Amino acid sequence: MASNRELYFELKKLVPMKVNDSAIKLILLDINGFASFSELVKHFDEQAKDLDRYQEIISRVMAGVPIQYALGHAPFLELDLIVTPDVLIPRPETEELVLFAEKIINKEYLGQREIKIADIGTGSGAIAIFLNKRIFKSTVFASDISSKVLAVAKENAIKNDSKITFYEGNMLIPFLQEKIKLDVIISNPPYIEDETTIDDNVFLNEPHLALLAKPASQYYEEIFKNVHAVMKKVILLFFEIGENMEGALTLLIKKYLPLADYEFHKDIYGKTRFLYIRNDTYEQE
Structure with missing residues (x-):
């Protein structure tokens, strides 16, 4: 099992042109079910919770799907919104x-x-x-x-x-x-x-x-x-x-x-x- 830290640096090497640092953090928040970046920091050296979900997201991102659609949700100020290809990604x-x-x-x-x-x-x-x-x-x-x-x-x-x-x-x-x-x-x-x-x-x-x-x-x-x-x-x-x-x-x-x-x-x-x-x-x- 990989830790969140290991996945973070793996993503930095694997898809540098596909996702930026903010997107990497969104992926790690998603696969761990964390609500905030502070939670991720607290558990950064612990094992990531859902590697199957991680692989699913990465395969979609590598295929050219925007990170928000790959995740199925996106942040908007303090909101977390469901996003599908039917709607624009919040800017x-x-x-x-x-x-x-x-x-x-x-x-x-x-x-x-x-x-x-x-x-x-x-x-x-x-x-x-x-x-x-x-x-x-x-x-x-x-x-x-x-x-x-x-x-x-x-x-x-x-x-x-x-x-x-x-x-x-x-x-x-x-x-x-x-x-x-x-x-x-x-x-x-x-x-x-x-x-x-x-x-x-x-x-x-x-x-x-x-x-x-x-x-x-x-x-x-x-x-x-x-x-x-x-x-x-x-x-x-x-x-x-x-x-x-x-x-x-x-x-x-x-x-x-x-x-x-x-x-x-x-x-x-x-x-x-x-x-x-x-x-x-x-x-x-």
């Missing part, structure tokens, strides 16, 4: 988006009243679940066009003890049909227009439905042009965006939300990746 940029949104939402609404939040194009459910757990007095909805995607998101809501109302449908259509009025919309929609710019491993393994849009602003425009029909007196909108979309999105905001306040924000790498809009032009209840 650090999306973690930045929800932390920013949490701060603004709490500043605007904290303790005032029950607010309604919608995650459009929910994927794994990461955004909806995180906000449901962190925003006091919130009702959270999540929608996606794919029933397979929603099945994963629903599993994640159960796994993370979150009460989310899910709808199948494109963009805001379910909310228009159900006549739901919202305080907050948050979305990380597809926005890659040129598939040649996508990393080969991502393009081969992750769902194109969640990546590609023509034009890149397609799904943002769908939300902008319908937002008045689903908003309360004030609505906050948060988006993850492509780093070169500021110009195109500014034009759409001026077209559909001409009196709204809006801000573009950079990620930790200095790239413009987030859009925040506050619109209170239309008083619709």
